[in-house]
Amino acid sequence: MTDDDLLELLHRERLHDLDAVSARAGISVAEARARLARLARDGHLSLQDSVILLNAPAHAAALAIERLLQTERAEAAERSARLAAIVDGIARRTSAWSFGEAIAQDRIPLQTAHGPHAAEDLWFAVQSSRITPGGSVCAVLTDIERYRASGSERMRAFADAMSAYDSVRAILPAVTLDERLEELLRIYEDSSVEFRMLSNPPSWFWVDDDDVTALPMMWGDQAPHSVIAVSSPVIAGLARDCFALLWQQAHPIESDPGGYGALLQRMRRGMTLDAASRSLGITPRTGRRRISAAMERYGVSTLFALGVAWAQDGSPGAGPARG
Template identity: 25%
Template sequence: MHIGSCTVEEAQTRPEVLEELHRLGVVRRVGADVWQAVPPDLAVEMLIAAREDGHRRARAEAAPLMDAYLRNRAEHHHDTAMVEVVNGADAVRDLWQALLAGARSEVCVLDQPPYISPVEEHVELEVDTRRRHVQWRVIYDRSSVELPGRLAEIASLVASGERARVTPTLPFKLAVVDARVAVLPVAVRAVVDQVLLIRPSPLLDVLTSMFDLYWDNSIPFNPGASGVEVDTQLLALLAAGLTDESIARHLGLGPRTVQRRVRQLMDRCGAQTRFQAGVQAMRRGWL
């Protein structure tokens, strides 16, 4: 046997292996009965390309499947009403994953705890939709921003393309997918095991308009931004309603330093409250 090649006779004990490797593109026939390995770098690229092509086809097929899924759910339940109740944590999680798999253009979220799935799982789902050029607009409630490690996760999502804003309080959790379906979670004892699935209807129109209203009145949020003329990180964290202690931990500063800089920014903005400082900063183009 030559290095990097072999004859069919030498591989006759398992000839199906050669055929499978040939199908995958990692070996090639160089003679009537001689096979040769494809250079590993080229072979790996071919395998990756084949897998990515399969993923693209699957994603292209997901949207019509999602439409059929929603139609069939309505027919199965003899329910043409605008709201369907989905019960059970597993069913809720499956529904959310299916909606994101069928997302085509934009996902709009009012974000506050508790969550349907672990945050790291949600981050992975969001990043996956963005590979299909689905845009995300997310408004974060202060309670979400204050969760341990959440600022770093939001900074990562914003860096990868999410458009984020923050507000002190939100009325409830909400997700609107492509302006064609909404999910309104119902939390009981800090657990989401029931959601309202809202189909095209006046109620969906109201919820979409409500999201846009909150979006217009919330503060742009990028906790990972670097300081320019005005300390944008500090302003963003102020607008989120974080305490001086939380801001100090995030920025790696002493609490008294943060207090002094907060006071200076509020005086500069002519603001009486932290959120007013964020609003004034947005109006002046600092955020």
């Protein structure tokens, strides 16, 4: 009898003590205790002395999922810490590095940039050394205000540089989309850049398929003015692992998730749901369905509570404020 078979037996016959399990399963008390201990570790039951307290299958599954999420979070934190330790080591040794030897060997083992546009300047400096187009880049961008303040011409030049790649994935901090940010995203999306948003990304960095990793001089700096690029398969591997975990946790960018943001914006200005629906070119029935889905998403049961929850979420889909 396997542990799964024993668990099914416990569920069917509700055996609640060690002796009953031993007798019914035809195993020794010691073996029964060992098997029950394994099932307890997996969250299926609690074993207190010789008394068995069964957990419902749904509860056991929830515990298993929570353990899996905790493991993934711990692994992400460990990778981030390892990467941070390497970055700190590189920063401490920057002054001792021989740039002349690197250039003589036609390599870019280490390169730095400083100033308010250090992140973009480093990108142009490193990518200018690529011989052929194509390849891929993964990036975590943390200073959205700097990109909002940049001129469209500079942003288009940056987007054109990324259009030479086969794949560019970028994570942004979770913010409410405004008119300026939507314009910038359109510029990049025209260059086939795929974006996702994540609450509180750990640091700015990017890594390409040439094993070049760009990092802030101080790991965790959200708006770095001093950055460094390192050519190392080891660091690139850590950076890719870190990015992959962050990408899984991030969510696609939606200016109006579920289609209810524009409805709520109009209702906040005093329109009825039916009037707001018609102003958007949809039927009142469709409008009511979208609002119902929004209530389900936020776990509320009244329009007032929905408005409060939506506002606390940053009013996604509301669009730019109007005077």
